[in-house]
Amino acid sequence: MADDQDKLAQEWADALLDGGDSDDPLAGLDNVTDPADAGSADVGNEEESLADEWAAALADSEQDEVKHEKEQAFLSTQTHEYDLPDMGPDAKAGSSSGKRDLDFILDIPLEVSAELGRTKLLINELLQLGQGSVVELNKLAGEPMEIYVNGKLVARGEAVVINEKFGIRLTDIISPIERVKQLG
Known part of the structure; x- marks a missing residue:
């Protein structure tokens, strides 16, 4: 080196x-x-x-x-034609007969219940109930019963007996506005 x-x-x-x-x-x-x-x-x-x-x-x-x-330019030139149904005045107003086509919902099952009244009990009080016991409800005699559809109040009425079965004669139907208010 x-x-x-x-x-x-x-x-x-x-x-x-x-x-x-x-x-x-x-x-x-x-x-x-x-x-x-x-x-x-x-x-x-x-x-x-x-x-x-x-x-x-x-x-x-x-x-x-x-x-x-180049790919973006090519894709921007591509067009697709869709066959859309005519949305003329007849389609906006419904069918020509003016009747809505609601047949598809007619087979949907709903649970309808009638409520005579409610109360709250302690477990001790519930255990002491027996045959012949009386449970006091929050409604007065003569007040209308409430009719619920799927748990939502839709009407009120009075109890009637028809052919030895209970029924309800509707006296008041809840307006759609009141039903919407119940949701909130």
Whole structure:
């Protein structure tokens, strides 16, 4: 290694002497190698290859962008035709007979219940009930019973007996506005 350094020092000295008459003091150093540059050839190659990789990646990115723009332009030109039903005045007003077509909901089962009254009991009071016990309800005699459909109050009425069965004669039907208020 000492021989390499001596050789390199001699090359520097010769280069300085050869380039001494020129205006540029570094003119004779073209053929001189610097010990720090001994590994720089590899670094230069690595930098060039890295630069080439970056250039290739940027070119690929630009190609992808151009391809995406072309795809978007193509897709924007595509149209689909749909066969939509005529929504003329007859369709908006319903059928020509003016009657709504509600046949599809006629077979939906509903639970209808009639409530004579309510009360609250303690467990102790409930356990003491027996045959012949009387439970006091919150309604007065003669007050209308309440009719519920799927748990929602829809009407009020009075109890009647028809052919030895109980029934209810409707006396008041709850308006749709009141039914909506009950939901809230």
